[in-house]
Amino acid sequence: MPTNSFAAELQRYGPEDPSAAKAPSPRQSRRYCRRLAKRHYENFIVATRLIPRRLRQDFSNVYAYCRWADDLADETGDPARSLALLDWWDRSLRECYQGRAVHPVFVALNDTIRRHEIPPEPWVDLLVAFRQDQRTTRYETFDQLLDYCRYSANPVGRLVLYLGGCHDPQRARLADSISTGLQLANFWQDVARDWDRGRIYLPMAHARRFGYDLSDFGRRESSDAFRRLMAFEVDEAEGWLRRGAPLVRLVSDELRLPVALFVHGGLAILDAIRRIDYDVWSARPTLTKWEKLRLLGQCWWRLKRGTLLAEAGQ
Numbered sequence: 001m002p003t004n005s006f007a008a009e010l011q012r013y014g015p016e017d018p019s020a021a022k023a024p025s026p027r028q029s030r031r032y033c034r035r036l037a038k039r040h041y042e043n044f045i046v047a048t049r050l051i052p053r054r055l056r057q058d059f060s061n062v063y064a065y066c067r068w069a070d071d072l073a074d075e076t077g078d079p080a081r082s083l084a085l086l087d088w089w090d091r092s093l094r095e096c097y098q099g100r101a102v103h104p105v106f107v108a109l110n111d112t113i114r115r116h117e118i119p120p121e122p123w124v125d126l127l128v129a130f131r132q133d134q135r136t137t138r139y140e141t142f143d144q145l146l147d148y149c150r151y152s153a154n155p156v157g158r159l160v161l162y163l164g165g166c167h168d169p170q171r172a173r174l175a176d177s178i179s180t181g182l183q184l185a186n187f188w189q190d191v192a193r194d195w196d197r198g199r200i201y202l203p204m205a206h207a208r209r210f211g212y213d214l215s216d217f218g219r220r221e222s223s224d225a226f227r228r229l230m231a232f233e234v235d236e237a238e239g240w241l242r243r244g245a246p247l248v249r250l251v252s253d254e255l256r257l258p259v260a261l262f263v264h265g266g267l268a269i270l271d272a273i274r275r276i277d278y279d280v281w282s283a284r285p286t287l288t289k290w291e292k293l294r295l296l297g298q299c300w301w302r303l304k305r306g307t308l309l310a311e312a313g314q
Helices: 004-013 026-040 042-048 053-074 079-097 104-116 121-135 142-152 154-163 169-189 191-196 204-209 214-218 224-250 253-275 289-305 307-312
Strands: none
Touching: 004 053, 026 053, 026 104, 053 079, 053 104, 053 121, 053 154, 079 104, 079 121, 104 154, 121 142, 121 154, 142 154, 142 169, 154 169, 154 253, 169 191, 169 224, 169 253, 204 224, 224 253, 253 289, 289 307
16 A cells, blocks of 8 residues: 555655646746655755756756655555556646646646756656566566666766767766666665565576575575675776766766765765675665765865866876
8 A cells, every 4th residue: 555645645646646737836836846856855855956946956856856766666665556547647746748747746847848958768668667667577687787886876877868868979978877877776774675565686697606595585684695795796886886986077067066976975875885895785875964965075175176086087
């Protein structure tokens, strides 16, 4: 069953709402997206303070789209129901591009899409990943997992480039590398949570190579084999983040700090996994508020001195 808060949102703005045919005003819709972002993700409003003021509403609109899609996929408790709702969300997106938006998220997004000339592909690709989560609960090879990241993570990085007015093939490739690295870091951080939801993102071929099988997952066993597996995967994620780091010097000044924090925040999570000796079964590695502030200060100071840009250019 949906959680109470999501059930209320779905009742108010979902496909069965008889008043949904009447679109709210753009002002009401923008306010709705800001409230949604603030309510669901406490760090989002802090993060947007690093974004140019002119883009903060756009980032809230993008977040609201992703938040709704994520909830449609994960909060119903019924894969068939989730797939039907994701189809409705897909239709709503296409109606938005046809100038017929009625859901507040799409009414707000309409202006973002128009001003930043965003094509449908990033939004549609995200829905591919959310649908895949309803059908696929584990991945045999790392290439299969990378293909999932191509839909689940990379579109977000590309949307940031569109909002910053700097999307091109070179920057998109670097943004894809950062986005994939961040997604992998999140997977390794959340091995226990994903297992509890019936999902395994660690590639099964890699697990077998290191001597870790499904029975070990069932026991939530942090054996030497699991630590070697996790060390391998953490190093892999770090490689993706570092290969994407040159993007920092290729975006505008106003986006350099946020992009640097994406990279170094992901690296900090990987270091947090290493500090607990890869035992993500026993504790979920996170960054404290102090560690986040320190990371922000370090990135700001190194950007100011130009040392971070020099590193990104290597």
